[in-house]
Amino acid sequence: MTIQYSRRLRGIAAPVLAISLLVAGCGGGDDDVRSGSSDVGQPSEINPRDPADLREGGNLRLALTSFPATFNPLHVDSDGDVSTVVGWTLPSTVTADEAGVVSTDPDFYSDIRLVNTNPQQIEYTINPKAVWSDGSPITWEDLRSQANALSGRDTGFLVSHTQGYSRIEKVERGADDRQAIVTFGQHYAEWRGLFSPLMPKESTATPQALNDVDRSRPAKSAGPFMVTAIDQGQKRITLQRNPKWWGNAPKLDTVTFSVLDSSARLTALQNNEIDAVDIYGAEEAKSAGSSPGIVVRRAPDATNSHFTFNGAPGSILEDPRLRVAISKAIDRKTITTALQNGVVIDPKPVNNHIYLEGQKGYQDNSAVVSYDPAAAARMLDDLGWRLNGEVREKDGRQLVIRDVMVQQDRQVQMAQIAQQNLAQIGVKLVIETHSGTDLFTKVIDPGNFDIAQFSWGRSLFPLGALEQIYAYNPANNLSNKGRVGSPELNALIDQVLSELDPEKAIEMANQADRMIFELGHSLPVFQGAGNVAVRDNVANYGAFGLSSADYTKVGFVK
Numbered sequence: 001m002t003i004q005y006s007r008r009l010r011g012i013a014a015p016v017l018a019i020s021l022l023v024a025g026c027g028g029g030d031d032d033v034r035s036g037s038s039d040v041g042q043p044s045e046i047n048p049r050d051p052a053d054l055r056e057g058g059n060l061r062l063a064l065t066s067f068p069a070t071f072n073p074l075h076v077d078s079d080g081d082v083s084t085v086v087g088w089t090l091p092s093t094v095t096a097d098e099a100g101v102v103s104t105d106p107d108f109y110s111d112i113r114l115v116n117t118n119p120q121q122i123e124y125t126i127n128p129k130a131v132w133s134d135g136s137p138i139t140w141e142d143l144r145s146q147a148n149a150l151s152g153r154d155t156g157f158l159v160s161h162t163q164g165y166s167r168i169e170k171v172e173r174g175a176d177d178r179q180a181i182v183t184f185g186q187h188y189a190e191w192r193g194l195f196s197p198l199m200p201k202e203s204t205a206t207p208q209a210l211n212d213v214d215r216s217r218p219a220k221s222a223g224p225f226m227v228t229a230i231d232q233g234q235k236r237i238t239l240q241r242n243p244k245w246w247g248n249a250p251k252l253d254t255v256t257f258s259v260l261d262s263s264a265r266l267t268a269l270q271n272n273e274i275d276a277v278d279i280y281g282a283e284e285a286k287s288a289g290s291s292p293g294i295v296v297r298r299a300p301d302a303t304n305s306h307f308t309f310n311g312a313p314g315s316i317l318e319d320p321r322l323r324v325a326i327s328k329a330i331d332r333k334t335i336t337t338a339l340q341n342g343v344v345i346d347p348k349p350v351n352n353h354i355y356l357e358g359q360k361g362y363q364d365n366s367a368v369v370s371y372d373p374a375a376a377a378r379m380l381d382d383l384g385w386r387l388n389g390e391v392r393e394k395d396g397r398q399l400v401i402r403d404v405m406v407q408q409d410r411q412v413q414m415a416q417i418a419q420q421n422l423a424q425i426g427v428k429l430v431i432e433t434h435s436g437t438d439l440f441t442k443v444i445d446p447g448n449f450d451i452a453q454f455s456w457g458r459s460l461f462p463l464g465a466l467e468q469i470y471a472y473n474p475a476n477n478l479s480n481k482g483r484v485g486s487p488e489l490n491a492l493i494d495q496v497l498s499e500l501d502p503e504k505a506i507e508m509a510n511q512a513d514r515m516i517f518e519l520g521h522s523l524p525v526f527q528g529a530g531n532v533a534v535r536d537n538v539a540n541y542g543a544f545g546l547s548s549a550d551y552t553k554v555g556f557v558k
Contacts, residue, residue: 025344043098044547045297049539054555057253060538061274063260065146066436067235067407071227072203072214074150076158076478079440080457085257088239088551089221090197091130091138100460100546102192102361107247108138108222114191117500120184122191128178129246131219132200140180140182144171145201147182149210155476156207162478163467163497164188187498189505193461198222202505222554224250235259253557259436262408269294269533276534276541280410280558288533299545300358301530302458304350305414307403307451307523309499311484316401317450320484325379326401327369329425335417336526339410343529350524353470353516354462354509357527361462361506365513377425385426390425400428405453407433407503414525415453444481452481455528460546463509470516485522 064084069077073086093112094102104112111125130138140552148159150165169185184191200220203213213219218227224245229238239255260268265277265285270291279288279296283536289296307330309323317323332349340347355362385392392399403418405411412431419429429451435444444452458466468478471493472485492512499505514520532543540553 012523016390021189025503038309044299044361044545044546046542046549047295047297047534047536047539049553051248051251051553051555053539053558054251054539054553055558056251058278058556059254059256060252060541060554061256061258063239063265063268063277064235064257065262066259066439067232067259068237069441070211071218072199072210073158073197073200074146074161074204075210075214076160077441078160081436083457085198085237085239086218087223087549088225088255089218089223089227089242091222092196092198093124093194094192094196094318094460095548096460097546098545102274102460106196112192115181115353117187120187120191120477120500122182122194123174124180124182124195125174126180127246131244131246132221132228133242133244134245136220137177138198138200138222139177140171140173141177142201143180143182143195145204146195146199147171151203152476154207155227157204157210158207160479161468162476163464164194165548166460166467167497187500188482189497189499190461190463190500191500193459193464204458217432224248225252225255230416248552250552253549262406266533269535272535276532279531279533280343280529281339284533285343285531293534294428294533297532297534297542299530299543301346301458301528301543302356302546303455303528304356304458305453305455305525305528307418307525308482309484309520309522310410310447310450310482311448311520312482315447316397316399317520319383320518320520321379322383322385323484324369324518325376325383326427327517327520328371328379328420329376329421329427330418330523331421332523332525333371334421335414338417339414340526340529342357343531347526350527352510353513353522353524354465359462361509363510365510366517366518368514369520371512372388373425378508380427386545387426389542390423390426391428394453396516398428399426401450402430402432403451403453404432404434404449405440406439407424411453434488447481447483463496463505466496466509466512470521482521484519486515488514489519 004252028336064081066081068082073082079536091108092105093104093109096102108127108130113123115121115123126138135510139321147165147168150159150162152166167184167188169183172181206208210545215232221242225239226242227237228240237257241250247268266288268274269277285296288294309317311318330464335348336349351364351366352362380392385394403415405415415431422429443449469480471478471490477483496505496508496512530543534542537557539555539557
């Protein structure tokens, strides 16, 4: 299933049930916070229009994969749908252009500066007009509370990630309540990605607050929109203009999110029941493009599909050598061609866990898992998994692997090709589908799988994913869904994140990526195509690529 993903949140990676987008910000900029490379990304297709050419008001209707398990995007239960909704409602630190170059978001911060390197210190000066939806000011205390909750020092906080925050030594009041001075105990290379999004201190004050305050609805907002109605029965969420918003007035009156099954998405768009939907495959693109009043907007997005392996103690794939053997038997090129032929030019697998092709730092580190079924079969023999009929066995146990995923045709097609590949070497892959509502909370997060299929939304700050997804701490899994890692990888990740020289950090990140492949942590498959079918009268919305959305400019042409 697809997710209309938040265009504000770039500080973290988030799980996506299919192939979607994780980006951030709105506004303009400050050179002190600039980062990125001009060779990253491709032009977006959003039907850019001057807001003066748009009509006042209107309701933008979008689709969700599942109803959010929480409205706190910092909580471990959050996912892409959470980010989709709160991206319209929460503060961010940065905005990004089409090349993925970021700068300070002036709606929320007057200035963000690296003011010292020994120790590393960042000075955040909050926009004096910035307030929460109850009228209370956004202050340094909100940053301090969030830094404490995400530090990892109190494991009672069930957070989705700690990267960067675990290195913060203290957050202090600056010249006034509108300024925060953040001091690091260790250097953090990707400091620009912190506090995106920012939650109010009431939502991060205690573990119970993080878990409960925003569980059923957001407690506070600070973006151009705010959640005003939640219909659990109809699985619908309504956003309206935030009356306390201090920035440019939005063109839309409301935004409505409805949970829709993937099979119903395109039909709903064609029947004028929703206004935009991510699409996959040549047939969907052709059908959408030939429908009256609908256009297909295209820009490769910052996501990648993958197979995540469960290596937890006692799991059938606990041995990293077995995970690598399974990886070598899966034909990623065939999967990529089958799912993206006619959708993207020259479909090819992603061969890096950290960077996408075209990003500075991307290189192919996948040699250890290159497709070689004969070698995979030999590895299984050496590990004691011997053929007994059509399925291998070891110590009386058959090599039967459960592959879990959301119920969606493309996910199943991906699994079926892997199933055929693995059958050739005596491995039985059982395909198990679940609803989008249950997949993470009831299956993946509890570790009730052998292989899990979903996608990661990549960040403009890719190094942060190293700690969030690939480092492993048994006491706090964060987003390491398969519980796979090693002390050596943890140590290297720590070095990467401490390196303030970007070139050295890239070199070490690729060393870490090779270790991730060698551990059989997960197997990346392909980058999201980024095609979005949109009603043709929708402006400043669609395929954003690596750029940010300005939600105040989204609307309908006159």
